[in-house]
Amino acid sequence: MDWYPESGETPLFRGGASFASGRAPKVAGKRWFRDDQGHDIGDSLPGWPPAPVHEKKGEKAVKAGKSLGFLGKATAAVVGGTMELLGGAGAGSMINIKGPDGSTPDDPALEVEDFPVLFAPFGTAAGTVPWLLDPDRRPQNYRTSLQLTDRRLLFLGGAAVGQPAEVLWQAPLNQVAGARRHAFSTTGSDVTIGFTDGSWIRLDLGSKGCADKTVWVLSGNTQPVELTPAQQAWAVKYTERMPGTIEPVATPVPGAAPGTLSIEIIVHRDAEHFLKAGPLTVDAEGKPVIG
Structure with missing residues (x-):
């Protein structure tokens, strides 16, 4: 493992994360970085290198900026909540557009x-x-990930699998x-994360399971869920060839049968070294769920 929590801190989830990209025809594969006036600030944020210039949209960007300003103020009031205000009201019923999976824009x-992915x-x-x-912007083969614990949200980065990750940012x-x-969204796994100052970012987390897990934790669920005896027995058997003390960390799986959990297993080797396995989906009877 190349990243270690602080003493007494419990890791809850780690998965790949990048700024999202648009799905609708006008914004497909594109993204913008906005201030509260609707201006693109992607090339004016401190320390950010230049990026390919995406097509400008004139008045549409101004209209979007007004919407962004409203939602930014709304977000600031949702301290510790689930950010239902980010769903947008009214505008969603004005345009008839659906993805191949039947989903519609919020x-x-x-x-x-x-398609702003940063409102700052x-x-x-x-x-x-x-x-x-x-x-x-990032170098080829560079990977970024989101790490959640019961204390912090962190972004980690590394040049290649197997090389140590560095902490890029934390809060x-x-x-x-x-x-x-x-x-x-492109994979159904976009998540908007809001901050208490009214700003927010939109990330692609790679899979619906990772997205749901992130939302669950950031909605205030920072205490690991207890495994059933059958799930605990499964965890012991799964790690029987991994010497050390096992620590299962589980979260519910939305839409699955009652008791079904997404389980990551931390195998502690000593005070500073451990391995992580999973996540794997396991039902209440301790049987892995495939698919």
Whole structure:
């Protein structure tokens, strides 16, 4: 394992994370970085290198900026909540657009006419996240991930699998207002994470399971779920050839049968070294769920 929690800190989830990209025809494969006036600030954030210039959209960007400003203020009021306000009201019923999976935009101003992945009024938290989250800017083969613990949200980065990761950015969970998954996205795994200062970022987490797990944790669920005796027995058998003390960390699987958990297993070798296996989905009877 190349990243270690602080003493007494419990890791809850780690998975790949990058800024999302648009799905609707006008914004497919594109992303923008906005301030509260709708201006693109992607090339003016401190320390950010230049990126390919995406097509400008004139008045549409101005209209989106007004929507962004409203949602930014709304987000600031949802301290510790689930950010239901980020779903957008009213505008979603005005445009008839669906993805192949039947999903529809939460807010067409932010997903059809424009596609901001960072909303950062001056001096807010979103404007400090690492530029390496942007696939258009980071070096080839560089990978970024999201790490959640019961104390912090961190972004980690590394040049290759197997090489040590570095901490790119971190914030205590009390600065996070919540998170929301967006079904209308390239892989169905986009998540908007809001901060208590009203700023927010939109990430692609790679899979619906990773997205749901992130939302669950950032909605205030930082205490690991207890395994059933059958799940505990499965965990012991799964790790029988891994010497050390096992620590299962589990979260519910939305939409699955009652008791089904997504389980990651931390195998402690000593005070500073451990391995992590999973996540694997296991039902209440201790049987792995395939697919």
